[in-house]
Amino acid sequence: QSVLTQPPSVSGAPGQRVTISCTGSSSNIGAGYDVHWYQQLPGTAPKLLIYGNSNRPSGVPDRFSGSKSGTSASLAISGLQAEDEADYYCQSYDSSLSGSVFGTGTKVTVL
Amino acid sequence: EVQLVESGGGLVQPGGSLRLSCAASRFTFSTYWMSWVRQAPGKGLEWVANIKQDGDEKYYVDSVKGRFTISRDNAKNSLYLQMNSLRVEDTAAYYCARGQYESSGYYFDYWGQGTLVTVSS
Numbered sequence: 001q002s003v004l005t006q007p008p009s010v011s012g013a014p015g016q017r018v019t020i021s022c023t024g025s026s027s028n029i030g031a032g033y034d035v036h037w038y039q040q041l042p043g044t045a046p047k048l049l050i051y052g053n054s055n056r057p058s059g060v061p062d063r064f065s066g067s068k069s070g071t072s073a074s075l076a077i078s079g080l081q082a083e084d085e086a087d088y089y090c091q092s093y094d095s096s097l098s099g100s101v102f103g104t105g106t107k108v109t110v111l
Numbered sequence: 112e113v114q115l116v117e118s119g120g121g122l123v124q125p126g127g128s129l130r131l132s133c134a135a136s137r138f139t140f141s142t143y144w145m146s147w148v149r150q151a152p153g154k155g156l157e158w159v160a161n162i163k164q165d166g167d168e169k170y171y172v173d174s175v176k177g178r179f180t181i182s183r184d185n186a187k188n189s190l191y192l193q194m195n196s197l198r199v200e201d202t203a204a205y206y207c208a209r210g211q212y213e214s215s216g217y218y219f220d221y222w223g224q225g226t227l228v229t230v231s232s
Contacts, residue, residue, distance in 0.1 A: 036218040100158035
């Protein structure tokens with residue numbers, strides 16, 4: 001079972017800004033471990049989108065941004081585009097489980 | 112660009128075994144942590160196992176401890192996952208992923224395309 005909680009779905013019109021929350025606890029995000037985000041397009045493997053809370057790998061548009069505060073983190077997508085329709089997952093490390101943990105996943109729909 | 116290609120998936124009966132392989136290329140395999148992550152059909156991602164560069168440290172999610180073994184052959188640029196005593200709930204796409212280990216945590220910067228494991232009678 002996932003220990004990081006995300007909303008099941010978010011939606012927005014093209015050009016709008018949407019945010020996805022990722023809520024953890026004192027043994028993962030709240031313990032100071034970084035949060036990372038992945039994008040999974042339909043039928044494909046996940047792809048790293050944000051690492052170290054707010055860093056974008058080369059090639060990821062600056063429309064994607066990440067932040068972290070306390071026991072939570074957020075992914076923001078500004079200027080929403082049709083190609084952003086995908087599932088998004090947050091991920092961190094959990095000290096009580098001694099391993100990586102993923103969020104429950106959020107499906108982004110472009111209206 | 113980094114390339115990871117999994118193989119070895121298939122249909123297996125409950126209680127059976129399967130060995131997954133991941134062929135890595137276009138990066139210095141021996142200098143990176145490596146991992147397996149799985150995704151059950153229509154479900155989310157679940158970390159399965161990590162292995163350090165020299166193979167001396169290995170970590171597993173509780174649900175596979177004692178049944179799965181992660182290993183690597185740096186001379187062959189290959190990662191493996193030996194899966195024994197398979198259960199129906201192990202049915203999933205299994206992804207090989209390159210790991211980035213830092214003091215503030217661990218993340219997966221490149222992923223393979225996945226190989227499907229189906230456990231069913």
